[in-house]
Amino acid sequence: MTEETELNTDMDSEGLVHLGQSGGVVLLIEDDSAIAEEIVGELMSHGFDVRHEETGDAGLTAALTGEAHVMVVDRLLPGMDGLTVIETVRQRGIRTPVLVLSALSAVDDRVTGLKAGGDDYLTKPFAMEELVARVEALLRRPDDTRSTKLRVGPLSMDLIERRVWREGREIELLPREFRLLEYLMRRPGQVLTRSMMLEDVWQYRFIPRTNLVDVHIGKLRRKVDAPGEDPLIRSIRGTGFLLRVPG
Amino acid sequence: MFLAELFRTATFRLTLAALAAMAGVMVMQFGLVYTQMEAVESRRSTELLRGEARLLAQMTPEHLEYVIRKRATDDLRLVISSAGLFDSSHALITGDLHAWPKGLVADGKPHNIEIYPEEGAAYPLRLLAETLPDGTILVLGRSFHLLAEQKLMLRHATVVAAIPTLLFALLLGMVLSRRALLRVKEMHEAIDLIMAGDIHERLPAGKERDDLERLAGSVNRMLDRLERLMDGMREVGNDIAHDLRTPLSRVRAKLERALTSGGEREALEGAVSRAVDNLDQCLGIITALLRIAELESSRRRAGFGTVNLNDLGADVVDLYEPIAETEGVALVMQSTAVPVCLFGDRHLLVELLVNLVDNAIKFTPEGGQVTVSVLRQAGSVRLAVTDTGIGIAPEEHGAVLSRFYRSDKSRHVPGSGLGLSLVSAIAHLHDATVQIEDGPEGRGTRFSIIFMLQHALKAPD
Numbered sequence: 001m002t003e004e005t006e007l008n009t010d011m012d013s014e015g016l017v018h019l020g021q022s023g024g025v026v027l028l029i030e031d032d033s034a035i036a037e038e039i040v041g042e043l044m045s046h047g048f049d050v051r052h053e054e055t056g057d058a059g060l061t062a063a064l065t066g067e068a069h070v071m072v073v074d075r076l077l078p079g080m081d082g083l084t085v086i087e088t089v090r091q092r093g094i095r096t097p098v099l100v101l102s103a104l105s106a107v108d109d110r111v112t113g114l115k116a117g118g119d120d121y122l123t124k125p126f127a128m129e130e131l132v133a134r135v136e137a138l139l140r141r142p143d144d145t146r147s148t149k150l151r152v153g154p155l156s157m158d159l160i161e162r163r164v165w166r167e168g169r170e171i172e173l174l175p176r177e178f179r180l181l182e183y184l185m186r187r188p189g190q191v192l193t194r195s196m197m198l199e200d201v202w203q204y205r206f207i208p209r210t211n212l213v214d215v216h217i218g219k220l221r222r223k224v225d226a227p228g229e230d231p232l233i234r235s236i237r238g239t240g241f242l243l244r245v246p247g
Numbered sequence: 248m249f250l251a252e253l254f255r256t257a258t259f260r261l262t263l264a265a266l267a268a269m270a271g272v273m274v275m276q277f278g279l280v281y282t283q284m285e286a287v288e289s290r291r292s293t294e295l296l297r298g299e300a301r302l303l304a305q306m307t308p309e310h311l312e313y314v315i316r317k318r319a320t321d322d323l324r325l326v327i328s329s330a331g332l333f334d335s336s337h338a339l340i341t342g343d344l345h346a347w348p349k350g351l352v353a354d355g356k357p358h359n360i361e362i363y364p365e366e367g368a369a370y371p372l373r374l375l376a377e378t379l380p381d382g383t384i385l386v387l388g389r390s391f392h393l394l395a396e397q398k399l400m401l402r403h404a405t406v407v408a409a410i411p412t413l414l415f416a417l418l419l420g421m422v423l424s425r426r427a428l429l430r431v432k433e434m435h436e437a438i439d440l441i442m443a444g445d446i447h448e449r450l451p452a453g454k455e456r457d458d459l460e461r462l463a464g465s466v467n468r469m470l471d472r473l474e475r476l477m478d479g480m481r482e483v484g485n486d487i488a489h490d491l492r493t494p495l496s497r498v499r500a501k502l503e504r505a506l507t508s509g510g511e512r513e514a515l516e517g518a519v520s521r522a523v524d525n526l527d528q529c530l531g532i533i534t535a536l537l538r539i540a541e542l543e544s545s546r547r548r549a550g551f552g553t554v555n556l557n558d559l560g561a562d563v564v565d566l567y568e569p570i571a572e573t574e575g576v577a578l579v580m581q582s583t584a585v586p587v588c589l590f591g592d593r594h595l596l597v598e599l600l601v602n603l604v605d606n607a608i609k610f611t612p613e614g615g616q617v618t619v620s621v622l623r624q625a626g627s628v629r630l631a632v633t634d635t636g637i638g639i640a641p642e643e644h645g646a647v648l649s650r651f652y653r654s655d656k657s658r659h660v661p662g663s664g665l666g667l668s669l670v671s672a673i674a675h676l677h678d679a680t681v682q683i684e685d686g687p688e689g690r691g692t693r694f695s696i697i698f699m700l701q702h703a704l705k706a707p708d
Contacts, residue, residue: 111550125530127523176565202566203602205594215569238520 020202024048026141027068029085030101031077035124037073042128043135056080057119061095063089068096070138072131075102075113082229083116090117097138099131110205129239140190152188153232153246155224157181177220184233193240217241258427262420265354266413266479273412277405278627279399288394289373293357295326297385306604308381315353315385316341329362329388337384338560344386351386353378362388430459494525501525535665542595542672550592556630557582557623559593563600564619567608575613578604580619587628591677602666603632603694611691612634617618628698635691644683670694 009080021048026048030036033054040050049201053059063071063085075082088100100118102109120134125131140163150157154167162178164171183201184192194213198204217233223232232244303311315332331342339345348360353376363369372388378386433451440448449470450463500593505518564580571578602620607617615635624628674681674696682695 123534202562203594204566204597212566212570215573219569237524 008072024135024137025067025069026050027059027062027071027096029054029056029063029071029077029082031055032074032075038128039131043131046132046136054078056082056085059135060085060088060224061093062226063096066093066094066096070135071096071098072135073098073100073118083113086117097141099125099134099138099244127137127193129133129191129236130193130195133193133239137192137196142205150182150185152185154230155181155185155232157185165228166229169226170192171223173220173223176216177223179219180216181224183243188243188245191236191239191242196240213240254429256424256428259420259424262416262424266416266420269416270409270413273405273409277401284397284401285394287354288391288397292373292389293375296357296373296389298353298544299327300375300385300387302607303387304377304379308379308383310352311379311385312341318343326389327387328390331386331388333384333386335378335382335384340383342386343479345386347388348372348374348388351376364582369600402428415702427459434463441470446470446477478689487532487536491529494528498522498525516614532665535669539665539668539672542573542669542676547608550594551590552593553588554591554593554596556587556589556596558586558629559596559600560619560621563597563604566601567604571617574611575615576608576611577616578608579616581616581618583621583623585623587621587623589628589677595673595676599670599696600630602670606666607636607692607694610634611704615691626700627682628700629695630698631693631695633686633691633693636687638685639683639692640688641685670696 024047026043028036028039028043028050030052031054036052036054040052043050051062053062058078059073059077060080062068071086073082073085077085082100084098089096089098097119098117099120099122100113100116101122101123101124102113103124109122113121117161119138122131122134148159150159155164157164159182164173164174164178164181180197180201183197195205197213214235217235221231221233224233232246234242234244236242303314306314312332315330317328318327329342329343329344332340333347334340337347344362345365348362350360351358351374355375355377356618357373357375359371360374361369362372371391373391374386374388376384376386430451437448437450449467451460452463452467453460455461455464501518501522505515508514536558560580560582564578570577604619606619611617611634617635618631618633620629620631620633622631671681677698679696679698682693682697684693684695686693
């Protein structure tokens with residue numbers, strides 16, 4: 001993801017990458033019309049095309065056409081259950097990424113959701129920004145190329161030697177800071193929420209206190225963005241952080 | 248009405264059963280005495296007849312004839328009711344037996360034979376015939392009237408004794424049942440009161456001297472426990488309501504002020520964003536409550552696997568080090584030389600440890616230290632978080648694990664108050680116990696999670 005993505009992307013002046021209008025078709029299978037309306041509105045305002053189905057059966061039919069780039073599926077649906085929809089879709093060999101929504105907060109609920117073939121899991125209630133960030137993340141899964149070097153703007157990272165440079169300046173990082181920066185550099189220009197980072201970098205599923213990730217980012221930012229340098233790590237209020245790709 | 252109710256009581260039915268048993272015993276006893284009496288009388292009369300026959304046989308025929316005719320000896324008059332002397336062809340020589348009794352054999356053995364007198368009804372006699380040396384036959388008979396009289400007396404006595412005895416037993420049963428019924432009725436009334444909502448009412452248990460009172464005592468103790476549980480639930484309910492109302496009323500006030508001030512876009516945005524923060528806090532409380540309820544009710548171990556406590560501790564310390572640093576608290580990990588593994592849910596154990604570490608950092612002032620340590624002990628593994636913070640008063644050690652408990656010292660610190668309940672629920676799922684004690688040198692607090700060894704796996708060598 002350092003140079004180009006498969007989807008059409010364009011960058012705004014701040015280095016935020018938006019998916020183009022034609023880029024993302026989201027299939028939403030959700031029976032709660034109030035929540036569905038919110039989700040559709042939010043996704044459309046971020047430039048997605050959204051197709052909404054209210055039942056599992058209709059959702060499955062829509063999913064099997066394969067036109068969606070990403071699916072957002074509620075677990076509890078009238079008629080066919082959300083997990084069954086996902087399982088059926090996977091059995092037909094369709095690899096469309098799926099975000100599972102659930103009002104249940106059971107301990108191993110997430111596990112069953114992911115086992116059925118879901119790619120990510122979000123428990124209601126959630127912030128809309130969180131949903132959008134996760135849908136974007138699913139659309140642009142980092143290409144896990146075996147390249148041992150990452151480059152984002154002035155930053156370059158050597159994954160073998162575990163070293164990072166900003167232009168000519170080498171940045172000394174602790175192992176946890178290195179992991180965090182690697183995560184950011186694999187997703188440049190993408191809004192990453194705190195819970196996404198906790199889940200992906202630390203494999204934790206809950207936010208013990210809100211400023212935990214902020215403190216980690218703060219430490220990293222102080223090392224990456226030296227005084228006088230163009231700041232690369234941006235905070236997105238109410239949502240999370242992103243690594244800018246300077247134009 | 249009373250009788251119908253009485254009959255339905257267990258005591259009365261028991262009384263009736265006892266009564267029936269008693270009557271049965273009496274019938275059996277009567278039957279035995281009755282038959283025994285017959286046997287004894289039969290033996291006695293045989294002996295008497297034989298003895299008398301022997302005595303009479305020794306007399307001269309003339310003397311015998313005289314004795315029979317006159318029935319002259321005392322013995323004959325007293326014990327022998329009939330006597331006769333017959334010749335060898337069964338013709339009467341003398342005596343009060345008018346004819347040779349039908350079926351009598353002169354074999355010197357007693358025979359019970361029906362006698363048909365010339366007038367009057369037939370009557371049974373026990374007869375014995377003995378052939379004398381001169382060829383005549385001596386016949387002696389003894390009537391059954393004595394036995395019949397005794398039997399009559401016995402029957403009378405039995406009936407006379409049985410009726411009042413059984414009646415008395417019945418009466419006693421009724422009285423006892425009535426008493427039991429009254430006590431059960433009292434208990435019914437007490438239970439009705441409790442069901443109607445008077446949870447403080449108790450059953451009359453007296454001094455718990457008998458079964459019924461002991462049962463009532465047990466029920467009362469059960470009610471005590473239920474009442475305590477209900478109080479606890481009510482308290483938790485109140486706490487939840489209170490903890491939700493505070494942030495919700497703040498949201499309301501903020502939004503209302505933003506609405507009426509009709510202010511700038513920026514001020515509105517600020518107000519809305521703070522309102523969202525407060526709502527998140529409410530949702531956090533609800534989520535935590537649901538999680539605790541889920542953990543407490545389920546014994547699911549779907550996510551269980553081998554967890555290395557040293558790695559787990561190191562991960563959490565790694566996650567919290569920057570926070571500890573910014574708050575001026577040293578966060579230290581003390582691991583064991585060999586890996587300590589146990590069977591558990593890694594995600595839940597991380598959550599447990601994160602809650603403990605988060606709390607410890609929160610309550611430790613700048614310059615303090617928080618230590619995460621793993622310790623192998625005989626039969627158990629100890630995961631401990633020790634801080635040098637404000638400490639917890641000993642009398643509060645038990646209470647801090649309950650829901651929403653906030654120590655007086657921690658009122659000002661934000662949080663859901665549910666972290667330690669979550670710790671306790673997760674520990675419980677792992678069959679581990681939570682121990683709270685003062686830190687070393689009486690400073691701060693040490694939280695220990697003690698895992699029993701059946702969950703701890705052998706360290707791979």
